Amino acid sequence: MPEQRTLRAAEEDRREGKSPSTQAGEFVKEEIEHVREGRHGVRSTKQAIAIGLSKARRAGVELPAPKKNVSKRVQKKAEQDLEAGASHRRKSPRRARATENALKRESREPVSKSALSKQAKKAAAKRSSGARSAAAKKTARTKGASKRSAAAKKAARTRARKT
Template identity: 60%
Template sequence: MPQKQTIARAKEDKRQGKSASTQAGEFVKEQMHRIRAGEHGARSTKQAIAIGLSEARRAGVKASPGKNASAATRHKAEQDTQAAEHGTSGSKETHARRAAARKRVLKRESTRAASTSELSKHARSSAHKRTAADRSAAARKGAETKGAAGRSAAAKKAARTRAANAAARRH
């Protein structure tokens, strides 16, 4: 169950006209915090993201599955969307024993899925699956929507990072 603040942040993103994936990102971020806090774990970063996306869809975020999504993923996304439309967490109440079992299984999983190194690895592999043109277009769009002050700040940060990396290589 997502926290009220998470739902509020997602609604604020929607009001500002941000994309569904940005709205869903709030739920994914909450999942990462939960895992890091040790509330439960996840088998992989991909699973942690999937849990966040599922919660987002159930909260009413119109996040459609990717074009390469499997039939099972599409089915789950459809279920979550239907649950949001009916205003329930599902068509029927989840049996308490089943819910407890699900929680127990997640508690046994590692919290490593939300570590910075795993998230970094996942981001790199996800970016690698996209074409150079896609990545370039995303960067262009990001630069356009930043504004002059944002671009300037990003350029300064990039320069600092390059300098820090160069210094680390020298030592």
């Protein structure tokens, strides 16, 4: 079950009109925190992200199942999570415990800063430069004046540090 803090943050994102993937990001963040705290481990960075997205769908975030570049099994699981989010049936305690115990045997390493950075770079590399550019432009449009200003100052600091 997601923490109340995460549910509130996702709800706030929804009210502000942010995309379902942004809302789901709150759940992914929570999952990464759980692994870092040592509640359980994960086999890979992708698994941590997948668990977060699954929780988001089950919590009612209308994040559609991926259409391409994934297996049928992944699509089916995402659709099941969406249905579960709509029905509000609880997972059996025995199954929940088994999942938790299996994850406890896994590593904490996949959510290190370097592992997350590597995953983000890999994901970005799969997208075309046009898609990345369009995403950056959309971000700039939807950010708002104060956040745009803060981002510009941060970029300037980064550039200064690199020279």
